[in-house]
Amino acid sequence: GRRDNLWKYKECLPVDADKRVSLDEGGTPFCRCEKLGKELGIDLYVKVEGSNPTGSFKDRGMTIGMTKAMMLGVDTVGCASTGNTSASLAAYAARAGLRCAVFLPAGKVALGKLAQAMFHGAEVFSINGNFDEALEAMTQLAREKYLYLLNSINPFRLEGQKTIGYEIVHDLGWESPDRIVLPVGNAGNISAIWKGITEFHNAGFMDDVPMMTGIQAEGACPIANAYRDNTMDMVPVENPETIATAIRIGAPVSAVKALRAIYDSNGMAETVTDEEILAAQKLLARTEGVGVEPASAASIAGLKKLVEQGDVDKGERVVCVVTGHLLKDPNTAIDACVDPVQVDADIDKIKEILLNK
Numbered sequence: 001g002r003r004d005n006l007w008k009y010k011e012c013l014p015v016d017a018d019k020r021v022s023l024d025e026g027g028t029p030f031c032r033c034e035k036l037g038k039e040l041g042i043d044l045y046v047k048v049e050g051s052n053p054t055g056s057f058k059d060r061g062m063t064i065g066m067t068k069a070m071m072l073g074v075d076t077v078g079c080a081s082t083g084n085t086s087a088s089l090a091a092y093a094a095r096a097g098l099r100c101a102v103f104l105p106a107g108k109v110a111l112g113k114l115a116q117a118m119f120h121g122a123e124v125f126s127i128n129g130n131f132d133e134a135l136e137a138m139t140q141l142a143r144e145k146y147l148y149l150l151n152s153i154n155p156f157r158l159e160g161q162k163t164i165g166y167e168i169v170h171d172l173g174w175e176s177p178d179r180i181v182l183p184v185g186n187a188g189n190i191s192a193i194w195k196g197i198t199e200f201h202n203a204g205f206m207d208d209v210p211m212m213t214g215i216q217a218e219g220a221c222p223i224a225n226a227y228r229d230n231t232m233d234m235v236p237v238e239n240p241e242t243i244a245t246a247i248r249i250g251a252p253v254s255a256v257k258a259l260r261a262i263y264d265s266n267g268m269a270e271t272v273t274d275e276e277i278l279a280a281q282k283l284l285a286r287t288e289g290v291g292v293e294p295a296s297a298a299s300i301a302g303l304k305k306l307v308e309q310g311d312v313d314k315g316e317r318v319v320c321v322v323t324g325h326l327l328k329d330p331n332t333a334i335d336a337c338v339d340p341v342q343v344d345a346d347i348d349k350i351k352e353i354l355l356n357k
Protein backbone atom coordinates (compact mmCIF):
# COMPACT_ATOMS: atom_id res chain seq x y z
CA GLY A 1 0.00 0.00 0.00
CA ARG A 2 0.95 3.68 0.09
CA ARG A 3 4.14 4.35 2.05
CA ASP A 4 3.43 5.87 5.48
CA ASN A 5 5.12 9.12 6.47
CA LEU A 6 6.13 10.32 9.95
CA TRP A 7 2.66 11.78 10.60
CA LYS A 8 1.47 8.25 11.39
CA TYR A 9 2.98 9.07 14.83
CA LYS A 10 0.99 12.31 15.15
CA GLU A 11 -0.20 11.45 18.69
CA CYS A 12 3.48 11.66 19.79
CA LEU A 13 4.18 14.97 18.01
CA PRO A 14 3.75 18.31 19.84
CA VAL A 15 1.96 20.24 17.08
CA ASP A 16 -1.49 20.19 15.44
CA ALA A 17 -1.26 17.50 12.74
CA ASP A 18 -4.17 19.14 10.91
CA LYS A 19 -2.09 22.33 10.59
CA ARG A 20 0.98 20.48 9.34
CA VAL A 21 3.36 21.91 6.75
CA SER A 22 4.31 18.66 5.07
CA LEU A 23 6.12 17.34 2.00
CA ASP A 24 5.33 13.70 2.90
CA GLU A 25 8.57 13.36 4.89
CA GLY A 26 9.73 10.30 6.82
CA GLY A 27 8.81 6.67 6.23
CA THR A 28 12.27 6.29 4.65
CA PRO A 29 13.76 3.06 3.24
CA PHE A 30 15.20 0.55 5.73
CA CYS A 31 17.63 -1.59 3.72
CA ARG A 32 19.41 -4.74 4.93
CA CYS A 33 23.08 -4.70 3.75
CA GLU A 34 23.76 -8.43 3.42
CA LYS A 35 27.15 -8.25 1.60
CA LEU A 36 28.62 -5.42 3.68
CA GLY A 37 27.24 -7.01 6.85
CA LYS A 38 28.89 -10.32 5.97
CA GLU A 39 32.22 -8.54 5.39
CA LEU A 40 31.93 -6.95 8.85
CA GLY A 41 30.53 -10.05 10.58
CA ILE A 42 27.36 -8.26 11.71
CA ASP A 43 23.68 -7.99 10.79
CA LEU A 44 23.71 -4.56 9.09
CA TYR A 45 20.87 -2.25 8.06
CA VAL A 46 20.89 1.31 6.75
CA LYS A 47 18.11 3.84 7.39
CA VAL A 48 18.20 5.87 4.18
CA GLU A 49 17.37 9.45 5.16
CA GLY A 50 18.52 10.76 1.79
CA SER A 51 15.11 9.62 0.51
CA ASN A 52 13.37 12.49 2.32
CA PRO A 53 11.80 15.28 0.20
CA THR A 54 14.88 17.57 0.19
CA GLY A 55 17.36 14.69 0.47
CA SER A 56 18.28 14.62 4.18
CA PHE A 57 16.86 13.79 7.65
CA LYS A 58 16.44 17.53 8.32
CA ASP A 59 12.97 17.40 6.71
CA ARG A 60 11.69 15.44 9.72
CA GLY A 61 12.61 18.27 12.07
CA MET A 62 11.56 20.98 9.64
CA THR A 63 8.00 19.74 9.17
CA ILE A 64 7.41 20.01 12.94
CA GLY A 65 9.37 23.26 13.32
CA MET A 66 7.61 24.94 10.39
CA THR A 67 4.19 23.78 11.64
CA LYS A 68 5.05 25.34 15.01
CA ALA A 69 6.13 28.55 13.24
CA MET A 70 2.71 28.73 11.55
CA MET A 71 0.96 28.09 14.87
CA LEU A 72 2.98 30.93 16.42
CA GLY A 73 2.11 33.23 13.55
CA VAL A 74 5.69 34.28 12.77
CA ASP A 75 6.44 35.80 9.37
CA THR A 76 10.18 35.08 9.06
CA VAL A 77 12.23 31.95 9.84
CA GLY A 78 15.99 31.51 9.83
CA CYS A 79 18.91 29.17 10.36
CA ALA A 80 22.65 28.92 10.10
CA SER A 81 23.65 25.78 8.25
CA THR A 82 26.41 23.63 6.79
CA GLY A 83 23.87 23.15 4.00
CA ASN A 84 21.14 20.57 4.58
CA THR A 85 19.25 22.52 7.23
CA SER A 86 19.16 25.54 4.92
CA ALA A 87 17.97 23.42 1.99
CA SER A 88 15.16 21.96 4.10
CA LEU A 89 14.23 25.29 5.73
CA ALA A 90 14.02 26.99 2.33
CA ALA A 91 11.68 24.34 0.92
CA TYR A 92 9.38 24.16 3.95
CA ALA A 93 9.31 27.96 4.33
CA ALA A 94 8.30 28.24 0.66
CA ARG A 95 5.53 25.70 1.28
CA ALA A 96 4.40 27.64 4.36
CA GLY A 97 4.64 31.01 2.61
CA LEU A 98 7.10 32.43 5.17
CA ARG A 99 10.16 34.62 4.57
CA CYS A 100 13.39 32.69 5.07
CA ALA A 101 16.96 33.84 5.84
CA VAL A 102 19.92 31.45 5.91
CA PHE A 103 23.56 31.96 6.96
CA LEU A 104 26.09 29.68 5.19
CA PRO A 105 29.87 29.46 5.78
CA ALA A 106 31.41 30.98 2.63
CA GLY A 107 32.88 28.38 0.28
CA LYS A 108 32.10 25.43 2.54
CA VAL A 109 28.67 24.34 1.35
CA ALA A 110 28.16 21.41 -1.04
CA LEU A 111 26.76 22.39 -4.44
CA GLY A 112 23.41 20.58 -4.24
CA LYS A 113 22.53 22.13 -0.89
CA LEU A 114 23.40 25.66 -2.02
CA ALA A 115 21.30 25.14 -5.17
CA GLN A 116 18.32 24.07 -3.05
CA ALA A 117 18.54 26.96 -0.57
CA MET A 118 18.86 29.52 -3.37
CA PHE A 119 16.31 27.98 -5.73
CA HIS A 120 13.57 27.60 -3.10
CA GLY A 121 13.86 31.35 -2.54
CA ALA A 122 15.74 31.70 0.75
CA GLU A 123 17.64 34.95 1.33
CA VAL A 124 21.14 33.47 1.45
CA PHE A 125 23.90 35.24 3.40
CA SER A 126 27.38 33.88 2.70
CA ILE A 127 29.17 34.38 6.02
CA ASN A 128 32.94 35.05 6.20
CA GLY A 129 33.44 32.54 8.99
CA ASN A 130 32.62 28.94 9.90
CA PHE A 131 29.29 27.36 10.83
CA ASP A 132 29.74 28.04 14.54
CA GLU A 133 30.26 31.76 13.94
CA ALA A 134 27.29 31.83 11.55
CA LEU A 135 25.10 30.14 14.19
CA GLU A 136 26.17 32.65 16.84
CA ALA A 137 25.12 35.54 14.57
CA MET A 138 21.81 33.90 13.63
CA THR A 139 21.01 33.15 17.28
CA GLN A 140 21.58 36.83 18.15
CA LEU A 141 19.10 37.86 15.42
CA ALA A 142 16.55 35.46 16.89
CA ARG A 143 17.12 36.81 20.41
CA GLU A 144 16.31 40.28 19.06
CA LYS A 145 13.16 38.85 17.43
CA TYR A 146 14.10 39.48 13.81
CA LEU A 147 13.06 35.88 13.02
CA TYR A 148 12.09 32.47 14.41
CA LEU A 149 15.19 30.26 14.76
CA LEU A 150 14.86 26.75 13.32
CA ASN A 151 18.32 25.32 14.06
CA SER A 152 18.33 22.15 16.16
CA ILE A 153 18.66 24.28 19.30
CA ASN A 154 14.88 24.62 18.68
CA PRO A 155 13.33 21.59 20.42
CA PHE A 156 10.59 21.26 17.79
CA ARG A 157 13.26 20.20 15.30
CA LEU A 158 14.28 17.29 17.55
CA GLU A 159 10.63 16.30 18.02
CA GLY A 160 10.50 15.55 14.31
CA GLN A 161 13.86 13.82 14.10
CA LYS A 162 13.03 11.52 17.03
CA THR A 163 10.77 9.66 14.55
CA ILE A 164 13.93 8.11 13.05
CA GLY A 165 14.18 6.17 16.32
CA TYR A 166 10.47 5.31 16.16
CA GLU A 167 10.76 4.02 12.59
CA ILE A 168 13.90 1.93 13.23
CA VAL A 169 12.09 0.05 16.04
CA HIS A 170 8.95 -0.20 13.88
CA ASP A 171 10.98 -1.38 10.83
CA LEU A 172 12.56 -4.14 12.99
CA GLY A 173 9.14 -5.44 14.00
CA TRP A 174 8.92 -3.59 17.35
CA GLU A 175 12.42 -4.62 18.39
CA SER A 176 15.50 -2.59 19.22
CA PRO A 177 18.75 -3.05 17.29
CA ASP A 178 21.88 -3.66 19.37
CA ARG A 179 23.45 -0.45 18.10
CA ILE A 180 22.55 2.67 16.12
CA VAL A 181 25.52 4.37 14.42
CA LEU A 182 25.30 7.87 12.97
CA PRO A 183 27.44 10.90 12.10
CA VAL A 184 27.50 13.70 14.69
CA GLY A 185 27.92 17.41 13.91
CA ASN A 186 25.76 19.86 15.91
CA ALA A 187 24.61 16.72 17.82
CA GLY A 188 20.86 17.27 17.47
CA ASN A 189 20.17 14.05 15.59
CA ILE A 190 21.79 11.58 18.04
CA SER A 191 19.93 13.38 20.86
CA ALA A 192 16.62 13.27 18.98
CA ILE A 193 16.88 9.60 18.01
CA TRP A 194 17.70 8.63 21.60
CA LYS A 195 14.61 10.58 22.75
CA GLY A 196 12.42 8.63 20.33
CA ILE A 197 13.96 5.31 21.40
CA THR A 198 13.46 6.03 25.14
CA GLU A 199 9.85 7.13 24.54
CA PHE A 200 9.05 3.84 22.77
CA HIS A 201 10.97 1.87 25.43
CA ASN A 202 9.12 3.62 28.27
CA ALA A 203 5.86 2.85 26.47
CA GLY A 204 6.84 -0.84 26.60
CA PHE A 205 7.08 -1.31 22.83
CA MET A 206 10.40 -3.17 23.08
CA ASP A 207 12.52 -4.81 25.81
CA ASP A 208 15.96 -3.40 25.00
CA VAL A 209 17.54 -0.16 23.85
CA PRO A 210 20.42 0.28 21.36
CA MET A 211 23.91 1.55 22.10
CA MET A 212 24.00 5.06 20.58
CA THR A 213 27.28 5.35 18.65
CA GLY A 214 28.28 8.77 17.33
CA ILE A 215 30.94 9.16 14.64
CA GLN A 216 32.85 12.38 13.98
CA ALA A 217 35.50 13.48 11.52
CA GLU A 218 38.97 13.50 13.09
CA GLY A 219 39.28 17.23 12.33
CA ALA A 220 35.94 18.13 13.97
CA CYS A 221 35.44 15.87 16.98
CA PRO A 222 34.52 17.73 20.19
CA ILE A 223 31.98 15.05 21.18
CA ALA A 224 34.44 12.20 20.66
CA ASN A 225 37.06 14.12 22.69
CA ALA A 226 34.62 14.53 25.58
CA TYR A 227 33.67 10.83 25.40
CA ARG A 228 37.36 9.81 25.48
CA ASP A 229 37.77 11.91 28.63
CA ASN A 230 34.54 10.41 30.01
CA THR A 231 33.21 13.89 30.74
CA MET A 232 30.02 15.87 30.10
CA ASP A 233 32.12 18.99 29.44
CA MET A 234 32.58 19.44 25.69
CA VAL A 235 35.54 21.65 24.74
CA PRO A 236 34.87 23.34 21.36
CA VAL A 237 37.28 22.66 18.50
CA GLU A 238 38.37 26.13 17.29
CA ASN A 239 38.94 25.49 13.59
CA PRO A 240 37.01 22.33 12.63
CA GLU A 241 38.13 20.86 9.31
CA THR A 242 36.84 17.93 7.21
CA ILE A 243 35.90 17.16 3.61
CA ALA A 244 32.55 16.07 5.08
CA THR A 245 31.40 19.69 5.21
CA ALA A 246 28.00 18.76 6.71
CA ILE A 247 29.71 17.87 10.01
CA ARG A 248 32.43 20.57 9.92
CA ILE A 249 31.25 21.84 13.30
CA GLY A 250 33.40 22.70 16.32
CA ALA A 251 30.90 23.76 19.01
CA PRO A 252 27.85 21.43 18.88
CA VAL A 253 24.85 23.11 20.55
CA SER A 254 23.39 19.77 21.70
CA ALA A 255 26.63 18.41 23.18
CA VAL A 256 25.13 17.77 26.64
CA LYS A 257 22.07 15.94 25.23
CA ALA A 258 24.31 13.91 22.90
CA LEU A 259 26.77 12.89 25.62
CA ARG A 260 23.82 11.97 27.88
CA ALA A 261 22.47 9.76 25.05
CA ILE A 262 25.86 8.07 24.57
CA TYR A 263 26.51 7.45 28.28
CA ASP A 264 22.92 6.43 29.17
CA SER A 265 22.76 3.95 26.29
CA ASN A 266 26.19 2.46 27.04
CA GLY A 267 27.18 3.71 23.59
CA MET A 268 30.35 5.35 22.38
CA ALA A 269 31.87 8.02 20.15
CA GLU A 270 34.65 7.45 17.63
CA THR A 271 36.48 9.44 14.95
CA VAL A 272 37.37 8.66 11.34
CA THR A 273 39.69 10.33 8.82
CA ASP A 274 38.52 11.99 5.62
CA GLU A 275 40.13 9.12 3.68
CA GLU A 276 38.14 6.57 5.68
CA ILE A 277 34.95 8.58 5.04
CA LEU A 278 35.48 8.70 1.26
CA ALA A 279 36.41 4.99 1.14
CA ALA A 280 33.25 4.06 3.07
CA GLN A 281 31.12 6.29 0.84
CA LYS A 282 32.34 4.41 -2.24
CA LEU A 283 32.13 0.98 -0.50
CA LEU A 284 28.46 1.51 0.40
CA ALA A 285 27.58 2.82 -3.08
CA ARG A 286 29.31 0.00 -4.94
CA THR A 287 28.58 -2.92 -2.60
CA GLU A 288 24.99 -2.12 -1.65
CA GLY A 289 23.88 0.49 -4.19
CA VAL A 290 23.13 3.05 -1.48
CA GLY A 291 24.39 6.52 -2.46
CA VAL A 292 25.09 8.93 0.39
CA GLU A 293 27.02 12.17 0.90
CA PRO A 294 30.41 12.05 2.69
CA ALA A 295 29.17 12.95 6.22
CA SER A 296 26.61 10.14 6.07
CA ALA A 297 29.34 7.63 5.14
CA ALA A 298 31.14 8.50 8.38
CA SER A 299 28.70 6.12 10.09
CA ILE A 300 29.87 3.23 7.88
CA ALA A 301 33.52 4.24 8.24
CA GLY A 302 33.16 4.44 12.01
CA LEU A 303 31.38 1.10 12.24
CA LYS A 304 34.15 -0.53 10.17
CA LYS A 305 36.81 0.95 12.46
CA LEU A 306 34.96 -0.18 15.62
CA VAL A 307 34.59 -3.73 14.23
CA GLU A 308 38.33 -3.82 13.39
CA GLN A 309 39.14 -2.58 16.90
CA GLY A 310 36.99 -5.34 18.38
CA ASP A 311 34.59 -2.82 19.92
CA VAL A 312 31.59 -4.34 18.11
CA ASP A 313 30.61 -7.95 18.86
CA LYS A 314 30.25 -10.45 16.05
CA GLY A 315 26.63 -10.87 15.00
CA GLU A 316 25.47 -7.55 16.47
CA ARG A 317 22.36 -6.15 14.80
CA VAL A 318 23.43 -2.63 13.76
CA VAL A 319 21.56 0.20 12.05
CA CYS A 320 23.59 2.93 10.36
CA VAL A 321 21.63 6.14 9.82
CA VAL A 322 22.81 7.49 6.48
CA THR A 323 21.67 11.06 6.69
CA GLY A 324 21.96 12.69 3.25
CA HIS A 325 21.75 11.83 -0.46
CA LEU A 326 24.79 11.36 -2.71
CA LEU A 327 23.48 14.09 -5.02
CA LYS A 328 24.03 16.73 -2.32
CA ASP A 329 27.77 16.82 -2.99
CA PRO A 330 28.33 15.83 -6.64
CA ASN A 331 31.74 17.53 -6.87
CA THR A 332 33.26 15.40 -4.11
CA ALA A 333 31.72 12.29 -5.68
CA ILE A 334 33.14 12.99 -9.13
CA ASP A 335 36.58 13.86 -7.68
CA ALA A 336 36.64 10.35 -6.18
CA CYS A 337 36.11 8.65 -9.57
CA VAL A 338 38.21 7.91 -12.63
CA ASP A 339 37.36 10.00 -15.69
CA PRO A 340 34.81 8.63 -18.17
CA VAL A 341 36.33 6.77 -21.15
CA GLN A 342 36.49 9.21 -24.12
CA VAL A 343 35.60 7.19 -27.24
CA ASP A 344 33.86 7.63 -30.62
CA ALA A 345 30.49 5.90 -31.06
CA ASP A 346 32.43 3.04 -32.64
CA ILE A 347 30.99 -0.12 -31.16
CA ASP A 348 33.94 -2.30 -32.29
CA LYS A 349 36.27 -0.21 -30.10
CA ILE A 350 33.84 -0.40 -27.20
CA LYS A 351 33.40 -4.18 -27.68
CA GLU A 352 37.20 -4.48 -27.34
CA ILE A 353 37.08 -2.62 -24.02
CA LEU A 354 34.12 -4.65 -22.72
CA LEU A 355 35.85 -7.91 -23.64
CA ASN A 356 38.87 -6.84 -21.58
CA LYS A 357 36.88 -6.05 -18.38
Ligand SMILES: Cc1ncc(COP(=O)(O)O)c(/C=C/C(=O)C(=O)O)c1O
Nearest residue numbers: 081082084085185186187188189323324
Ligand atom coordinates in the same frame (compact mmCIF):
# COMPACT_ATOMS: atom_id res chain seq x y z
C1 LIG B 1 24.17 14.87 5.94
C2 LIG B 1 24.35 15.22 7.41
N1 LIG B 1 24.74 14.23 8.25
C3 LIG B 1 24.91 14.48 9.56
C4 LIG B 1 24.71 15.74 10.10
C5 LIG B 1 24.95 15.94 11.58
O1 LIG B 1 23.70 15.96 12.25
P1 LIG B 1 23.67 16.75 13.65
O2 LIG B 1 24.65 16.04 14.55
O3 LIG B 1 22.25 16.64 14.13
O4 LIG B 1 24.07 18.16 13.36
C6 LIG B 1 24.30 16.80 9.26
C7 LIG B 1 24.11 18.14 9.86
C8 LIG B 1 23.93 19.25 9.12
C9 LIG B 1 23.81 20.56 9.72
O5 LIG B 1 24.15 20.77 10.88
C10 LIG B 1 23.24 21.64 8.88
O6 LIG B 1 22.69 21.34 7.81
O7 LIG B 1 23.37 22.82 9.30
C11 LIG B 1 24.09 16.52 7.89
O8 LIG B 1 23.68 17.47 7.02
